[in-house]
Amino acid sequence: MRIQTESRFTELLGIEYPIAQAPMILQKPLVPLASAVSNAGGLGSLGCAEMSINELEQRISEMKAATDKPFNLNFFLHEAPTFDPVLDEQARSLVLPFYQRLGLEMPTNTSDTEAETFDTDKLALLVSETPAMVSFHFGCPPTQVVEALKGAAQIN
Ligand SMILES: Cc1cc2nc3c(=O)[nH]c(=O)nc-3n(C[C@H](O)[C@H](O)[C@H](O)COP(=O)(O)O)c2cc1C
Numbered sequence: 417m418r419i420q421t422e423s424r425f426t427e428l429l430g431i432e433y434p435i436a437q438a439p440m441i442l443q444k445p446l447v448p449l450a451s452a453v454s455n456a457g458g459l460g461s462l463g464c465a466e467m468s469i470n471e472l473e474q475r476i477s478e479m480k481a482a483t484d485k486p487f488n489l490n491f492f493l494h495e496a497p498t499f500d501p502v503l504d505e506q507a508r509s510l511v512l513p514f515y516q517r518l519g520l521e522m523p524t525n526t527s528d529t530e531a532e533t534f535d536t537d538k539l540a541l542l543v544s545e546t547p548a549m550v551s552f553h554f555g556c557p558p559t560q561v562v563e564a565l566k567g568a569a570q571i572n
Pocket residue numbers: 438439440441463464465490491552553
Protein backbone atom coordinates (compact mmCIF):
# COMPACT_ATOMS: atom_id res chain seq x y z
CA MET A 417 0.00 0.00 0.00
CA ARG A 418 1.33 3.41 -0.93
CA ILE A 419 0.66 6.23 1.53
CA GLN A 420 0.15 9.70 0.09
CA THR A 421 2.89 11.84 1.60
CA GLU A 422 3.14 14.76 -0.81
CA SER A 423 1.43 17.94 0.34
CA ARG A 424 1.92 21.70 0.12
CA PHE A 425 3.96 21.38 3.33
CA THR A 426 6.36 18.76 1.94
CA GLU A 427 6.60 20.61 -1.36
CA LEU A 428 7.35 24.00 0.22
CA LEU A 429 9.99 22.60 2.52
CA GLY A 430 11.45 19.96 0.22
CA ILE A 431 10.92 17.11 2.71
CA GLU A 432 9.69 13.58 2.17
CA TYR A 433 7.08 13.19 4.93
CA PRO A 434 4.67 15.81 6.31
CA ILE A 435 6.01 15.36 9.84
CA ALA A 436 7.60 18.18 11.83
CA GLN A 437 9.46 17.46 15.04
CA ALA A 438 8.12 19.59 17.90
CA PRO A 439 10.75 22.21 18.73
CA MET A 440 11.68 22.15 22.41
CA ILE A 441 13.67 24.62 24.45
CA LEU A 442 16.59 22.87 26.19
CA GLN A 443 16.00 19.76 24.06
CA LYS A 444 18.46 16.98 24.80
CA PRO A 445 20.02 15.66 22.66
CA LEU A 446 19.68 18.71 20.44
CA VAL A 447 21.45 18.30 17.10
CA PRO A 448 21.47 14.45 17.06
CA LEU A 449 17.67 14.28 17.45
CA ALA A 450 16.85 17.08 15.02
CA SER A 451 19.27 15.85 12.36
CA ALA A 452 17.97 12.27 12.71
CA VAL A 453 14.43 13.50 11.99
CA SER A 454 15.62 15.50 8.96
CA ASN A 455 17.72 12.62 7.68
CA ALA A 456 14.70 10.30 8.00
CA GLY A 457 12.68 12.60 5.72
CA GLY A 458 10.78 14.67 8.29
CA LEU A 459 11.47 18.22 9.44
CA GLY A 460 13.92 18.27 12.35
CA SER A 461 13.64 21.26 14.67
CA LEU A 462 16.05 23.07 16.94
CA GLY A 463 14.50 24.90 19.87
CA CYS A 464 16.75 27.97 19.87
CA ALA A 465 14.95 29.98 22.54
CA GLU A 466 17.72 29.85 25.12
CA MET A 467 20.62 30.30 22.72
CA SER A 468 22.97 33.24 22.54
CA ILE A 469 23.91 34.40 19.05
CA ASN A 470 27.23 32.52 19.32
CA GLU A 471 25.57 29.28 20.32
CA LEU A 472 22.99 29.70 17.58
CA GLU A 473 25.73 30.04 14.97
CA GLN A 474 27.50 26.97 16.39
CA ARG A 475 24.34 24.83 16.43
CA ILE A 476 23.42 25.77 12.86
CA SER A 477 26.88 24.76 11.73
CA GLU A 478 26.62 21.43 13.64
CA MET A 479 23.21 20.83 12.09
CA LYS A 480 24.53 21.51 8.58
CA ALA A 481 27.37 19.07 9.21
CA ALA A 482 24.91 16.41 10.44
CA THR A 483 22.35 16.72 7.65
CA ASP A 484 22.02 18.19 4.18
CA LYS A 485 18.22 18.05 4.57
CA PRO A 486 15.88 20.93 5.50
CA PHE A 487 15.35 21.84 9.16
CA ASN A 488 13.45 24.32 11.32
CA LEU A 489 14.84 26.87 13.78
CA ASN A 490 12.39 27.93 16.49
CA PHE A 491 12.53 31.09 18.60
CA PHE A 492 10.55 32.72 21.36
CA LEU A 493 9.19 36.12 20.51
CA HIS A 494 8.47 37.78 23.79
CA GLU A 495 9.45 41.01 25.42
CA ALA A 496 12.43 40.42 27.69
CA PRO A 497 10.88 40.38 31.19
CA THR A 498 12.05 42.68 33.95
CA PHE A 499 12.07 41.24 37.46
CA ASP A 500 9.33 42.75 39.62
CA PRO A 501 9.82 41.82 43.31
CA VAL A 502 6.25 42.77 44.27
CA LEU A 503 4.72 40.63 41.53
CA ASP A 504 7.17 37.86 42.41
CA GLU A 505 6.03 37.90 46.03
CA GLN A 506 2.35 37.82 44.99
CA ALA A 507 2.98 34.86 42.66
CA ARG A 508 4.94 33.02 45.35
CA SER A 509 2.23 33.39 47.94
CA LEU A 510 -0.32 32.06 45.46
CA VAL A 511 1.62 28.85 44.75
CA LEU A 512 3.11 28.38 48.25
CA PRO A 513 0.17 26.25 49.56
CA PHE A 514 0.71 23.75 46.71
CA TYR A 515 4.40 23.44 47.52
CA GLN A 516 3.55 22.97 51.22
CA ARG A 517 0.90 20.37 50.52
CA LEU A 518 3.41 18.35 48.46
CA GLY A 519 6.21 18.85 51.00
CA LEU A 520 8.36 20.64 48.40
CA GLU A 521 10.83 23.39 49.04
CA MET A 522 9.98 26.68 47.38
CA PRO A 523 12.70 27.57 44.83
CA THR A 524 14.56 30.74 45.74
CA ASN A 525 16.01 31.82 42.41
CA THR A 526 13.21 33.49 40.49
CA SER A 527 14.98 36.37 38.80
CA ASP A 528 16.75 34.29 36.16
CA THR A 529 15.24 33.93 32.74
CA GLU A 530 16.28 31.06 30.48
CA ALA A 531 14.76 32.39 27.32
CA GLU A 532 16.40 35.01 25.15
CA THR A 533 14.17 36.93 22.83
CA PHE A 534 14.65 37.20 19.09
CA ASP A 535 16.64 40.22 17.90
CA THR A 536 18.13 41.85 14.81
CA ASP A 537 21.50 40.07 15.21
CA LYS A 538 19.74 36.71 15.10
CA LEU A 539 17.68 37.83 12.12
CA ALA A 540 20.87 38.82 10.25
CA LEU A 541 22.40 35.41 11.00
CA LEU A 542 19.28 33.60 9.76
CA VAL A 543 19.19 35.67 6.59
CA SER A 544 22.73 34.55 5.82
CA GLU A 545 22.20 30.91 6.89
CA THR A 546 18.81 30.50 5.11
CA PRO A 547 17.29 27.62 7.11
CA ALA A 548 14.33 25.96 5.35
CA MET A 549 11.99 27.11 8.11
CA VAL A 550 12.00 29.58 10.98
CA SER A 551 9.15 29.38 13.48
CA PHE A 552 8.14 31.49 16.46
CA HIS A 553 6.40 30.92 19.77
CA PHE A 554 4.72 33.59 21.95
CA GLY A 555 3.94 35.93 19.09
CA CYS A 556 4.16 36.73 15.41
CA PRO A 557 7.15 38.62 14.05
CA PRO A 558 6.67 41.99 12.34
CA THR A 559 6.11 41.94 8.57
CA GLN A 560 9.66 43.18 7.87
CA VAL A 561 11.10 40.13 9.69
CA VAL A 562 8.87 37.74 7.73
CA GLU A 563 9.75 39.48 4.46
CA ALA A 564 13.49 39.38 5.24
CA LEU A 565 13.33 35.64 5.97
CA LYS A 566 11.21 34.90 2.91
CA GLY A 567 13.51 36.98 0.75
CA ALA A 568 16.56 35.08 1.97
CA ALA A 569 14.80 31.74 1.35
CA GLN A 570 13.54 33.03 -2.01
CA ILE A 571 9.90 32.30 -1.13
CA ASN A 572 7.16 34.59 -2.47
C1 LIG B 1 9.64 20.34 27.14
C2 LIG B 1 8.94 21.09 26.03
C3 LIG B 1 9.58 22.21 25.51
C4 LIG B 1 8.96 22.92 24.47
N1 LIG B 1 9.60 24.00 23.93
C5 LIG B 1 9.04 24.64 22.89
C6 LIG B 1 9.76 25.68 22.24
O1 LIG B 1 10.89 26.04 22.59
N2 LIG B 1 9.16 26.30 21.18
C7 LIG B 1 7.90 25.92 20.75
O2 LIG B 1 7.40 26.53 19.78
N3 LIG B 1 7.21 24.94 21.34
C8 LIG B 1 7.76 24.29 22.38
N4 LIG B 1 7.10 23.25 22.96
C9 LIG B 1 5.81 22.83 22.38
C10 LIG B 1 6.06 21.67 21.43
O3 LIG B 1 6.89 22.06 20.35
C11 LIG B 1 4.73 21.14 20.82
O4 LIG B 1 4.11 22.12 20.07
C12 LIG B 1 3.79 20.69 21.89
O5 LIG B 1 4.44 19.80 22.76
C13 LIG B 1 2.53 20.03 21.27
O6 LIG B 1 2.90 18.93 20.48
P1 LIG B 1 2.42 17.47 20.89
O7 LIG B 1 0.91 17.53 20.86
O8 LIG B 1 2.98 16.58 19.83
O9 LIG B 1 2.99 17.22 22.24
C14 LIG B 1 7.68 22.53 23.98
C15 LIG B 1 7.07 21.40 24.53
C16 LIG B 1 7.69 20.70 25.53
C17 LIG B 1 6.97 19.48 26.08
